[in-house]
Amino acid sequence: MNPIAALSPISSPSTADHFAITFAPLSFEEVYALADDPANGAVVLMSGMVRNQTGGRTVVALEYQAYEPMAIAVFKQIAQEVRQTWSDVTHVVIHHRTGRLSIGEISVLVAIGCPHRAEAFAACQYAIDALKQNAPIWKKEWYNEQEYSWVKCC
């Protein structure tokens, strides 16, 4: 057995990527660690959180619902598309939260590891945009304790 080969395992895209939909709070550190890699020159990590207003109207909370198995399938598809365009990407990590979130809580984390920053930025932007467009995830905006609406577009 070649000892050099044993020291350089080639990780397949499927094991290098990580996708999750959780009711529990998201972990910035965990997502960063999952994208970390000796081959990286950059990790771009996008954090989406609950904002206190939309179009000037006060928002007190967001409630997320996901069709989890299909959302995970969409995340995998997004990672495939990322790798088709930016083949140097080392890791694609997408974690999304469900349930009721208060102002400032993190709803989504997308991290891309890459040898170079330009590709990492571009791939991360692509991934979050594609997620917003296609992942079967919905949010209800709560304006106070009684009034809400399902968001009709992102």
Add this chain to the structure above:
Amino acid sequence: MSNLIKVTVKLFAAYQETCGVSEVALHLPEGAIVAQVRDRLLEQYPALEQWREVTRFGLNLQFVEPDAVLQDGDEVVLIPPVSGG
């Protein structure tokens, strides 16, 4: 006379809220298309009519066109405008 197939329909957001459940089972004629699932629900719940033109369809976890043909045992999801992120 044609046989019936049974599909499971997953409901989310406005669909779930209006129907009051997260899942329904529907019996449809053999050869039925996925858009008929939406039509059947809208007949029953006219309040959902506002979502007709903006609803997309998922079949066994994949996006499909409205004319995708259903098989017995399929899992359908009606996808009103998504807003993840």
